[in-house]
Amino acid sequence: MKNVKTTPACPCQSGLSYKQCCRRFIEGTHTAETAEQLMRSRYSAYVKKDTDYLLLTWHPDYRPVSLNSEDLLNHWIGLKIKHTHQGTINDSIGKVHFIARFKINGKAHKLEENSSFEKTKGHWFYLTGKEF
Numbered sequence: 660m661k662n663v664k665t666t667p668a669c670p671c672q673s674g675l676s677y678k679q680c681c682r683r684f685i686e687g688t689h690t691a692e693t694a695e696q697l698m699r700s701r702y703s704a705y706v707k708k709d710t711d712y713l714l715l716t717w718h719p720d721y722r723p724v725s726l727n728s729e730d731l732l733n734h735w736i737g738l739k740i741k742h743t744h745q746g747t748i749n750d751s752i753g754k755v756h757f758i759a760r761f762k763i764n765g766k767a768h769k770l771e772e773n774s775s776f777e778k779t780k781g782h783w784f785y786l787t788g789k790e791f
């Protein structure tokens with residue numbers, strides 16, 4: 660008998676299933692090893708409106724005091740990583756240049772940002788982003 664059970668694709672559009680990709684980081688069973696993994700998992704957390712994870716992965720010097728899931732966008736439609744600089748398993752800083760697309764009132768918009776990340780005590784954190 661053929662197994663037809665499908666696993667949902669990861670919102671970050673890595674081509675992997677959510678389970679194999681960002682869920683591991685969002686649920687805390689694994690630690691993101693690269694800045695790109697952390698960035699992708701944060702995008703997926705925005706899609707899932709997981710404000711706890713967003714705050715947890717935001718550097719304490721830069722994160723907002725609180726995040727309200729009702730203030731987050733509703734219709735994310737895709738993520739494309741354009742370029743990464745450092746941010747590997749051997750680095751302690753890194754940058755990820757990405758384009759995230761979303762819809763507001765049916766109209767598509769994009770956010771293009773070069774985000775900075777820093778690794779502290781084995782964990783990557785999002786610092787700030789420079790928008791284009």
Ligand SMILES: [Zn+2]
Nearest residue numbers: 669671680681
């Ligand atoms: Zn993912």
